Amino acid sequence: MEYLNRKVKSNGQIDTRQMNGASNARKKLSETAMSPAPPAPRDKNTNQPEVGKQSLSGSRTCTYSMERDRIGVWGSGDGQSNSKLSGLDRLKHPGLNKGMAFSIEERQAMGIHGLLPPRVKTQEEQVQLCKLSIERYEDPLNKYIYLMGLLDRNEHLFYRFVGENVSQMMPIVYTPTVGLACQKYGLVYRRPRGLFITINDKGYVYDILKNWPETDVRAIVVTDGERILGLGDLGACGMGIPVGKLALYTALAGIKPHQCLPITIDVGTNNQTMLDDPLYIGLRQRRVRGPQYDELIQEFMEAVVKRFGQNCLVQFEDFGNANAFRLLEKYRGKYCTFNDDIQGTAAVAVAGLLASLRLTGKRLSDNVIVFQGAGEASLGIAELCVMAMKAEGTPEQEARGRIYMVDSKGLIVKNRPEGGLNEHKEKFAKDCPPIRTLAEVVDTVKPSVLIGAAAIGGAFSPSILRAMGANNERPVVFALSNPTSKAECTAEEAYVNTDERAIFASGSPFPDYRTKDGRVLRPGQGNNAYIFPGLALGILCAGLVDVSDDFMLLAAEALAEIVSQEDLDQGSLYPPLEHIQECSVKIAKKIVEHAYATGKASVQPPPLNTESFIRSQMYDVRYGRALPPVYDWPHDAPKVNVL
Ligand SMILES: NC(=O)C1=CN([C@@H]2O[C@H](COP(=O)(O)OP(=O)(O)OC[C@H]3O[C@@H](n4cnc5c(N)ncnc54)[C@H](OP(=O)(O)O)[C@@H]3O)[C@@H](O)[C@H]2O)C=CC1
Ligand SMILES: CC(=O)C(=O)O
Ligand SMILES: [Mg+2]
Numbered sequence: 001m002e003y004l005n006r007k008v009k010s011n012g013q014i015d016t017r018q019m020n021g022a023s024n025a026r027k028k029l030s031e032t033a034m035s036p037a038p039p040a041p042r043d044k045n046t047n048q049p050e051v052g053k054q055s056l057s058g059s060r061t062c063t064y065s066m067e068r069d070r071i072g073v074w075g076s077g078d079g080q081s082n083s084k085l086s087g088l089d090r091l092k093h094p095g096l097n098k099g100m101a102f103s104i105e106e107r108q109a110m111g112i113h114g115l116l117p118p119r120v121k122t123q124e125e126q127v128q129l130c131k132l133s134i135e136r137y138e139d140p141l142n143k144y145i146y147l148m149g150l151l152d153r154n155e156h157l158f159y160r161f162v163g164e165n166v167s168q169m170m171p172i173v174y175t176p177t178v179g180l181a182c183q184k185y186g187l188v189y190r191r192p193r194g195l196f197i198t199i200n201d202k203g204y205v206y207d208i209l210k211n212w213p214e215t216d217v218r219a220i221v222v223t224d225g226e227r228i229l230g231l232g233d234l235g236a237c238g239m240g241i242p243v244g245k246l247a248l249y250t251a252l253a254g255i256k257p258h259q260c261l262p263i264t265i266d267v268g269t270n271n272q273t274m275l276d277d278p279l280y281i282g283l284r285q286r287r288v289r290g291p292q293y294d295e296l297i298q299e300f301m302e303a304v305v306k307r308f309g310q311n312c313l314v315q316f317e318d319f320g321n322a323n324a325f326r327l328l329e330k331y332r333g334k335y336c337t338f339n340d341d342i343q344g345t346a347a348v349a350v351a352g353l354l355a356s357l358r359l360t361g362k363r364l365s366d367n368v369i370v371f372q373g374a375g376e377a378s379l380g381i382a383e384l385c386v387m388a389m390k391a392e393g394t395p396e397q398e399a400r401g402r403i404y405m406v407d408s409k410g411l412i413v414k415n416r417p418e419g420g421l422n423e424h425k426e427k428f429a430k431d432c433p434p435i436r437t438l439a440e441v442v443d444t445v446k447p448s449v450l451i452g453a454a455a456i457g458g459a460f461s462p463s464i465l466r467a468m469g470a471n472n473e474r475p476v477v478f479a480l481s482n483p484t485s486k487a488e489c490t491a492e493e494a495y496v497n498t499d500e501r502a503i504f505a506s507g508s509p510f511p512d513y514r515t516k517d518g519r520v521l522r523p524g525q526g527n528n529a530y531i532f533p534g535l536a537l538g539i540l541c542a543g544l545v546d547v548s549d550d551f552m553l554l555a556a557e558a559l560a561e562i563v564s565q566e567d568l569d570q571g572s573l574y575p576p577l578e579h580i581q582e583c584s585v586k587i588a589k590k591i592v593e594h595a596y597a598t599g600k601a602s603v604q605p606p607p608l609n610t611e612s613f614i615r616s617q618m619y620d621v622r623y624g625r626a627l628p629p630v631y632d633w634p635h636d637a638p639k640v641n642v643l
Contacts, residue, residue, distance in 0.1 A: 088112060094151065094154060106625070141188065144173070144178070148190065151193075159250050166581075169251075179483035184237075186277060195209070195211070199283070210307060216258065217312060218312055221246050223265070224323065225237065228241055229486070230455025235280070236264055238318060245315070245532065246261075249536055254617070301314065301335055311543050312336060315340050318341060336539065340528050341376040344531045345480070346381045347556040348559070348574075350384045350560075355573040356476050358563075360476070362448070368446065369449040369451065372456070375407075413430050439467075450477050453507075455481045465497035469501060469502065474502075477489070490510055506526060533580075537587075541592050542596065558589075592614065
């Protein structure tokens with residue numbers, strides 16, 4: 001039979017990325033240095049190898065679209081062809097399963113006829129069922145468990161469902177519910193998802209990476225669980241975050257699921273509640289710090305390059321403050337990496353601020369900005385604000401002078417009696433006597449922008465908000481802390497206490513607000529989810545390694561440009577969540593263009609049409625044909641399992 005011959009080829013045509021001068025140095029890091037590939041057929045629009053034969057599509061070509069999406073597979077372990085899989089395997093394989101959408105021919109040819117109810121459903125009907133099913137759950141945690149179960153069963157359906165219902169599903173797979181899921185991870189954990197690497201695995205990290213059954217990993221989100229959202233140290237239970245972030249990589253930016261790998265590095269936890277919890281899933285010990293910790297992370301970075309190549313992206317997520325800054329400085333430029341909490345958050349917040357200028361009629365440099373918090377998020381945003389102000393022509397010192405930071409000890413001032421200023425905070429220290437409370441800082445400084453990222457729920461009291469309203473025609477208030485319980489104020493509080501004049505954004509979603517005169521305000525979600533999926537897509541499409549801050553400013557500008565007048569009129573500084581996939585493509589396009597313009601791209605040759613190249617790389621949530629039609633039901637079917 002013809003289809004018997006249609007096997008996955010293994011000709012290594014994919015890695016057409018040839019290292020350019022800028023990345024030659026990195027070659028030494030890798031045992032798996034890419035070899036120049038034989039020429040592949042080129043797409044006339046993109047000047048890139050055809051889909052299925054290029055950088056993001058897997059390291060092998062194949063005939064069927066489903067195989068094209070999923071080459072290495074759960075269960076095969078070696079990333080070899082799917083031809084070893086039986087029909088039953090395919091039914092159980094989340095990347096290949098179509099459930100009742102398998103056609104009759106497919107069911108017969110794969111030897112699974114009779115294992116499914118007779119009716120054949122469309123994917124649209126399945127999406128409808130997902131909607132009905134999830135609506136039956138009232139408890140968000142149960143909705144989360146349902147969605148993770150769907151992901152475990154049928155990836156295409158999960159991503160289509162989430163992608164078509166972003167504003168309803170994002171709060172479940174992501175903040176705020178993912179925070180609750182992490183706190184209860186011992187309860188919600190069902191099936192293996194992601195890799196756990198512990199301090200006891202030192203010396204064997206590469207072997208653990210080899211246990212991951214997919215070989216074509218392009219993006220890793222890694223946490224050590226020390227600062228999970230604003231919930232603190234959750235140890236190994238932090239795994240929910242890399243899983244959730246990577247679900248958004250695919251749902252929001254079309255990065256293929258099998259190219260994504262969530263990792264949790266378990267060095268213990270200092271959270272006594274976790275340590276005492278019989279359901280806790282991690283090592284029962286206090287956190288290891290110092291040289292042992294650093295050696296483990298170093299081994300991890302090297303093992304990633306050795307296993308997946310030097311262009312494999314490592315997104316650091318929810319590390320504790322001290323490690324986050326240190327590790328970013330240590331690895332940026334040398335490895336393909338960025339820190340989402342510092343850099344991604346900076347980009348989304350600056351995007352919001354740039355958009356706000358269209359409402360206030362100011363330049364960014366005309367603003368006075370007060371931060372509640374001086375950690376990863378706040379300092380990342382503050383530094384990018386300085387960069388954006390400099391781009392407006394404001395001298396650096398003047399730009400820094402317009403930014404005031406409040407940490408747990410009060411306003412950051414020079415010669416603080418209790419000391420404790422690190423080099424990052426020092427740059428924003430003011431030459432004035434200490435001021436202890438945020439309320440006093442707001443009264444003294446009279447900021448036009450107030451940004452909260454300190455995980456102190458309710459820190460923007462009604463009186464602080466009223467002061468913002470009294471001092472500004474349109475006060476800008478960002479309550480960025482996650483999850484919802486940690487938000488500095490709600491959208492309603494921001495509007496009510498400023499005569500509905502506040503320009504508000506928040507890290508976790510808040511419902512629409514109806515004004516006294518009947519207008520509906522839709523507070524935007526100032527969350528790095530608007531940035532990291534598109535940023536990652538751009539990084540991968542360009543083969544970018546050095547994710548410097550100019551890329552972050554570019555991403556911010558790209559996002560701000562997408563915000564329409566209608567969005568602004570509705571009080572939102574961000575495009576609707578329903579458009580977030582388009583935002584990802586636009587951001588990726590800017591990243592790719594800038595990577596080539598600055599000589600930092602390593603995918604060669606450059607695409608002729610950047611946007612079509614990017615789109616051609618993205619995951620298709622629709623099912624492919626599992627098999628070509630070979631006969632009509634109800635005729636006798638050959639008992640052959642070809643896949
Ligand atoms: N919306 C988004 O996209 C993002 C939101 N976030 C959220 O931001 C929050 C903070 O994250 P991150 O910056 O990474 O955390 P960090 O731990 O790095 O920083 C927390 C900061 O808050 C300060 N702080 C603690 N207590 C107080 C207080 N009572 N008054 C003033 N400041 C205080 C700390 O002060 P000190 O330095 O003195 O310890 C520190 O500077 C989290 O809730 C997180 O979820 C983070 C990333 C993205
Ligand atoms: C959104 C995010 O990255 C955080 O709250 O940590
Ligand atoms: Mg984070």
